[in-house]
Amino acid sequence: MQNRWTQRIDRMRNGIENLDDAASSLTGVVGEVRSITEEVNELREQKENFDKALKDAIPKDRPNNDATKTAAQQSNTASKSPELQVSDRQKGDTE
Numbered sequence: 399m400q401n402r403w404t405q406r407i408d409r410m411r412n413g414i415e416n417l418d419d420a421a422s423s424l425t426g427v428v429g430e431v432r433s434i435t436e437e438v439n440e441l442r443e444q445k446e447n448f449d450k451a452l453k454d455a456i457p458k459d460r461p462n463n464d465a466t467k468t469a470a471q472q473s474n475t476a477s478k479s480p481e482l483q484v485s486d487r488q489k490g491d492t493e
Contacts, residue, residue, distance in 0.1 A: 453464055 455465075
């Protein structure tokens with residue numbers, strides 16, 4: 399009787415140890431997945447900040463840059479001569 403009882407307790411102890419090992423492994427895996435998810439989110443945020451910094455930067459000549467594009471448009475607008483109206487013509491001008 400003692401022998402059976404000891405065997406049952408040993409089997410139960412082994413089962414509990416196996417469950418504890420499995421739970422520990424699962425905790426490790428879940429922790430790694432969470433860590434990877436956090437790293438991916440951090441990389442996305444850094445990429446967005448980098449792209450924003452590139453877009454807002456004032457390079458020497460980049461037409462896709464907002465600041466450069468705005469400056470170029472203002473320069474073009476300021477350098478254009480106004481269109482002549484009929485009232486601007488003087489006697490003797492040809493059409």
